[in-house]
Amino acid sequence: MSKHKSHPYQPEQDLHRITLYNTVYPEHQHTSRKERLYLHFDFACFYAQVEQLRKNIYGIPLIIGGWRKENGQVKGIVATASYEARKMGITTGVSAFEAFQICPYVCMLQVDYDAYTAISKQVHFIFKEFAPVVERYSMDEYFMEIDFLKDRTRREIDDFALRLQKRIYETTRLVGAVGVARSKTYAKLSSSLNKPKGRTLILTDEDERNEIWPLPLKKVWGVGRRRHEHILAEGYKTIGDVAERGNKQTFIRLFGANFGKMLYETITGQDQGRVMEEISEDYKPKQGVSYGHTFSEGSTDVDRIKGEFAIAVQKVCYRMRAYGIRASSYSGVFGFNEQGKSGVGFRFVTPAHTNIDDYVYQACMDAILPSIEHACRNGQEIRNIVLGTHDIDKTSQLNVFFQDDEEKAARIKAMDQIKNRFGQQYITRGNTLHRVTGNTHFLSRNA
Template sequence: MRRIAHLDMDAFYASVELLRYPQLRGLPVVIGGRRRWPDEHQPPSADGQPLAELPLSAFARLRDYVGRGVITTATYAARAFGVGSAMGLMKAAQLCPDAILLPVDFDEYRRYSRRFKAVIQELAPVMEDRGVDEVYIDFTDVPGGQREGGRVLARLIQKSIFEATGLTCSIGVAPNKLLAKMASEFRKPNGISVIHEADLQTLIWPLPCHKINGIGPQTARKLAEHGVRTIGELAQQPLPALVAWFGPSHGLWLHEAAWGRDDRPVQTHSEPVSMSRETTFERNLHPRRDRQALGALFTRLCEQVAADLQRKGYRARAVAVKLKYDDFKTVTRQQRLAAPADDAATLRRAAGQALKRAPLERPLRLLGVRADGLLRADAASATGPAPQASATEAGAERQASLF
């Protein structure tokens, strides 16, 4: 019997910070802001005092934050106030002004990420890395992986991770990745949920459609327009109707997902499909009044994406731009390349072409550039050299670009 687990660390960034500052346990704590501290938002100063003994007065409060930063994560105590990931820090301050604000420390989070994943691989080597704080694990042929539907092995992994790191995690075990992902949310934090095929109608079908990983707000809204709000209601829709509403590929996937079908393997290695860079502005920038500043930022983002591609050995087949407006609405526009490329001039030229198809009437709060359809540089080379824009061409394209 196939048994697949999805393991999700509990409030990972916040939990790592609570290991460093145990005096904050039980308090509303928000992690976010810039990667580097601005002058007005400094980390707690130890001055030779152990971090675990710092008084609460040494920590910044959310009410005092001024800037455009967003929340990366928050403790469960903070979430009780309606504070959550991706929320602006200024908005969060209105909901929970007394929350303690800590900076993001990605180096520390990556260190703990490597530690908990090493623990897992000692017990169950077939593991798919899905980011800094979550993985899929194939329990099927691992000793204990079939006992109690996988619960025995899940308990061992939980215990081993806690002993090695002091961190807790939630695990869902199911016949496939789709259901395992959903199950890992059932008993947070520090819980284990086991789903069998016979549980589909009782445990999965009553859930709203957006609980299926891959159904976003737009699809959920469109389903609701047709009176489909739960996974069970989605499962009862005729396949031809779903195909008519969403097209052949997406309609078929929705039908299969509602019936809990997913044959994707746990992949121990996967190639990235995109690389991106983006920046949130300190103040809103208007595409026309702030054209020069936006142009410089736009070019720098393209240069950063190009450097990432070259450093990691990939070329892109398409470039996309991402715009977030002052009303928080987001749009993306993509431009395919004539041939796979990894140089900044080619990316900048294509990104400028994509930008011309985006609405530019409202002020912007975020700008991003993404390289899509990645190929290994050595594989791309087999199709011929990537086109390189001359300095004259690149300069002309910058002049023609909207900013």
């Protein structure tokens, strides 16, 4: 009897940028300390590059994530912008309308996730030709463990990076920058120094002092806005400030014994980060998973709003199963089309820890359906939704007073196998078919 191949989960599906972490946590580091060498490859304006190539629209300002309604109104958020658009001041994260105000003739395209994913997977195979241990950190960023080059000359290491760039360009006609360094953090930082297609080697203490130390601290992963404010208040502005006169105890005082120590080592290039291939088996999200979606137009159609929450539950539960976690507490919000009007926040619990759609959706509707119906009856158009998990369980321990129905679990498992093999668009639950119509940020979500 032939055995059916089990296809891996794809928890990054429909996410703009999938990262396993936004800093190098202790569980993502080697337990032993030794000299290592890392390579980081970062595509330049990946989404925009792909669309320029597919549609032969080089030389014009282009944004990905925007579109125009039939009446000409500009909608959407800029997921990425071509270099032509960036030169005009258009940056990632601004609204498409702001981009249009800066450049009225800007070309707008929606995110075509399937196209970008196909190329990203192709590039991953290329990386595996160059080294055995490769991490696809996001659709457009990759890490490679290159310890086998650590005793080679600078010229030999640069030649290796150049061959990689050429191989990727010959196969995809896309360009990206390379950074090589003795820590994972510094490899990521160094690849940003000579975009769109340069190579930066940080191999010595002098290289770090000249190239990395002058960078502002906010460039380091893990240093968000609030943490940055705390660090600035201590008199540190650059990576070099911390490296030269920083005190590990200061970071422990500010951010706790574990995270403070880790953040200090990250900033100073002492982290021993592992290069993790795709979703590592031992990776469990610390804060759970979440899903958010903004509709093209506001809606007062209760059934369609319920359908959008069914989609949210399906996405969240699929990702929980992909990571091998469950949750018993959930929260979220639904917002309104009326500018300035506060959204409605909510929390709900399931009978026990679970990642089965039926239980989560029923508990969600029990908690929020009256509020949705009240808003819609009063003509308050709902425009966006968010759903996320709390109280996650990372074990497979059985619940004492409640067990998932075996038939429901088996049905979900079968659906996951189809999604994993053929794509999530080929099978869905009936309650997800009612959705708010109109274009969205993602091309695949157009109705």
